Amino acid sequence: MILKDNKLTVFLIAGVLLLVAPLLAQQFGNAWVRIIDIALLYVLLALGLNIVVGYAGLLDLGYVAFYAVGAYMLALLASPHLSTTFTTVGVTFPNGLHTPWWVVIPLGALVAGAFGVLLGAPTLKLRGDYLAIVTLGFGEIIRVFLTNLDAPVNITNGPKGLSQIESIQIFGYDFAKSHSIFGFEIPSVTNYYYLFLALVIFSVLICYRLERSRIGRAWMAIREDEIAAKAMGINTRNLKLLAFGMGATFGGVSGVLFASFQGFVSPESFSLQESVMIVAMVVLGGIGHIPGVILGALLLAALPEVLRYVAGPLQNMTDGRLDAAILRQLLIALAMIAIMLARPRGLWPTPEHGKAAPVPQSK
Secondary structure (H helix, E strand, O other): HHHHHHHHHHHHHHHHHHHHHHHHHOOHHHHHHHHHHHHHHHHHHHHHHHHHHHHHHOOOOOOOHHHHHHHHHHHHHOOOHHHHHHHHHHHHHHOOOOOOOHHHHHHHHHHHHHHHHHHHHHOOOOOOHHHHHHHHHHHHHHHHHHHHHHOOOOOOOOHHEEEEOOEEHHHHHHHHEEEEEEEEEEOHHHHHHHHHHHHHHHHHHHHHHHHOOHHHHHHHHHHHHHHHHHHOOOOOHHHHHHHHHHHHHHHHHHHHHHHHHHOEEEEHHOHHHHHHHHHHHHHOOOOOOOOHHHHHHHHHHHHHHHHHHHHHHHHHHHHOOOHHHHHHHHHHHHHHHHHHOOOOOOOOOOOOOOOOOOOOOOO
């Protein structure tokens, strides 16, 4: 009973801190709240990739492709691009497409999930490095398509990207506008913080239930030994496709939120570096462990922004001979190397990983 009370107290304190975090950060400027918002988006991405890499043991280096699919889907359905480019769409929707949030978020998950299954289908017999190369190629193919689909028919507007993307509105509450609640000024970045936080909590609950379900245990059996799992009657083909599809849905939802939050998307936001960074978040935090993945995502998402304030003074100390952006990437790489040398299993690894399952006691 005491242990349960302690857990309840921890959850209550954590809940209060999460609710007041943007209000406190707001006192130092909206830029800090924006950093937290981006970090929450990366948490959502890392949770999705953890299903593929952490649970099923499938190395996916093209995960950012699903992120791009969700972002561009919202950009096309909630911007004037299609209405101004295609006469038929302009006549049918003279005021432009204004797709509501309760359509675009599930649709983003569905479309990205379909792309996940499409990626998983031809890679079922691949493992390790070969699987990583194929998924990496898939991510690059999507980025190249987005860059070049502006001719002969302009669908994605090419490298110029899509702008004027509408914000998410729930029951008339526009997340892109500042609101005054009980005398407190709530800017748009804080509005999006609470939206992202709600979806992250919902995603954590889904991952938690998946991890302890029969499907989750089957994924972990495939991760540990696919041949033994197949010998025990586990349908590895369907479960691998399910892992790719489930993980991709998180990427699609994250892309929808990113496009709404930024109001602009371009292929540059979905480079290979983004995929590598998301994989690093999962590995650095602790593969297969939800709290570790969240910690890794928060750390690696916030670290580059925080290091901006370190790289600038270091650049000045060298009279500008060192580029601040390159110096910042160097500091991030050194921090990651130091952490992995000190904690090779991750900052917060799962305690059950690699241990035999407990044998149930007969009554």
